[in-house]
Amino acid sequence: MSDKKFGVTVRAWRQAGPGEKGRMESYKVEGVDPDMSFLEMLDVLNEDLVKRGQSPIAFDSDCREGICGCCGLVVNGDVHGPDEHSTVCQLHMRRFRDGDVITVEPWRVKSFPVLRDLVVDRSSLERIMAAGGYVSVNTGAAPDANSIPVDKDDAEEAMDAAACIGCGACVAACPNGAAMLFTGAKISQLALLPQGKPEKAKRALAMVEAMDAEGFGNCTNEYECEAVCPKEVKVANIARMNREFLLANFLSKR
Amino acid sequence: MDIGFVRRVIFTSIGRKFVMAVTGLALGAFILVHLAGNLLLLKGEAAYDGYVALLLANPLILYAELGLAGLFLLHIATAAWVRWEDWRNAPSGYEERKWQGGRTVGSATMLYTAAVMLAFLVYHIIDFRFGDHSVGFYRMVTDAFRDPVFVSFYVAGALALVLHLSHGMQSSFQTLGLSHPKYTPFIKFGGLLFALAMTGFAMISVYFLLELDHKKVEHHYQVAATEAR
Numbered sequence: 001m002s003d004k005k006f007g008v009t010v011r012a013w014r015q016a017g018p019g020e021k022g023r024m025e026s027y028k029v030e031g032v033d034p035d036m037s038f039l040e041m042l043d044v045l046n047e048d049l050v051k052r053g054q055s056p057i058a059f060d061s062d063c064r065e066g067i068c069g070c071c072g073l074v075v076n077g078d079v080h081g082p083d084e085h086s087t088v089c090q091l092h093m094r095r096f097r098d099g100d101v102i103t104v105e106p107w108r109v110k111s112f113p114v115l116r117d118l119v120v121d122r123s124s125l126e127r128i129m130a131a132g133g134y135v136s137v138n139t140g141a142a143p144d145a146n147s148i149p150v151d152k153d154d155a156e157e158a159m160d161a162a163a164c165i166g167c168g169a170c171v172a173a174c175p176n177g178a179a180m181l182f183t184g185a186k187i188s189q190l191a192l193l194p195q196g197k198p199e200k201a202k203r204a205l206a207m208v209e210a211m212d213a214e215g216f217g218n219c220t221n222e223y224e225c226e227a228v229c230p231k232e233v234k235v236a237n238i239a240r241m242n243r244e245f246l247l248a249n250f251l252s253k254r
Numbered sequence: 255m256d257i258g259f260v261r262r263v264i265f266t267s268i269g270r271k272f273v274m275a276v277t278g279l280a281l282g283a284f285i286l287v288h289l290a291g292n293l294l295l296l297k298g299e300a301a302y303d304g305y306v307a308l309l310l311a312n313p314l315i316l317y318a319e320l321g322l323a324g325l326f327l328l329h330i331a332t333a334a335w336v337r338w339e340d341w342r343n344a345p346s347g348y349e350e351r352k353w354q355g356g357r358t359v360g361s362a363t364m365l366y367t368a369a370v371m372l373a374f375l376v377y378h379i380i381d382f383r384f385g386d387h388s389v390g391f392y393r394m395v396t397d398a399f400r401d402p403v404f405v406s407f408y409v410a411g412a413l414a415l416v417l418h419l420s421h422g423m424q425s426s427f428q429t430l431g432l433s434h435p436k437y438t439p440f441i442k443f444g445g446l447l448f449a450l451a452m453t454g455f456a457m458i459s460v461y462f463l464l465e466l467d468h469k470k471v472e473h474h475y476q477v478a479a480t481e482a483r
Contacts, residue, residue, distance in 0.1 A: 011349075024349060077350030108347045173354060175362075176340035178267075208268055217343035218267040218336045220364065221425040223356035236433045243431025245268045249259050 006098035034094035058117040064089040069165030074105040079173040079228045087230045107172035124214040131210030132203035133186045154192045161188035163231040170225035176217030181225040184237035201248035270332045275426035277329035299392040306391040360421035367414040374411030399462035412456035419449035
């Protein structure tokens, strides 16, 4: 394997803390194995930086299996890297060639302030969830099968919406910095199921108002979000959110 | 009396987009009727002036015009508000950025096509609505259509309309929440057809610029002459 190893130059965003002025800095990384993941390559670079007494490049990651939503980098202008519908932890160095210069940046979104280097604060998404992304009553343990009939298609659609891992790629890729794919998915996953239906009007109103309050942009239906979403959440969820919000506004008693 | 729902229409993202979508669709309906009216230019002076006379004879025409102006103003105001917020909140500072294939030429240029159409609209209203009608409406319009400078401006306005509607039609349905796996493909296709139909405005103006109407009259003469023989 060793004969396949190669070197790249990483141009990474360095920022000491929230609100500080940041800049791009270049680092040479040698001995890159094509089977390494992109984040492992950053680990190698960071170990080298630590050995040389420099501060490592801070970045978020947790499961490194593409299911937790922690990681999120813009690699060479691609949100979550050049692979389609994938998280950046699933990106591998075999996508690069010897001598490549790789630009690595954080999500540059107003509502996701940079904490340090490539780490951003996505708690604005948590606050949207806190406004109504739940069912208020205890629905108990798993009920007997078929005691609550759920249409198979509705169950599938709810599951597709629930696949959202809240990574924020939709916002990072949006020309307007809108969080409507995220909010749409979170409203949809509950609106489609019987346990979520009783509160759907209240939920749609509260979550949309919370989303607006966080200072996200307005969706102009350009669908860049759907193109990058690692979980392939569809913009039909945005339409469902619009429908739920408008129905709640005009037809509910709220 | 609770007016919370009115407040939400004005002060929430989806509320404003709702107004933008509804007024956009209404303006789309208007522009289709406008195009149908313009097609009468091809039928000749009597047909076109007769249609204009019919419109002007309607006692409610002034209110219809005011309503139309209201639709334009609401559409422009809500769109400006939406885009102002987007401009402030858009991700910025990326060293590199690649679009991922969601955007279309139409969707990415909405603001620019809007600006072209607004400039066109202002000129159009000053020139035709408040212009000199003494020569008759057909003559006023066709005389303008024989001026290459006017026609270039007119064609630019029509093409901006095509691009604007290529995104705007399907986008309105999405904003209103009217998305369905069965119907959305038809809505998108229908929206594109609707947008393409707006090239009709440009074609009518070029028809008169090339004086094809005179050729049509000559042709009729020849046919009449042959039949008389």
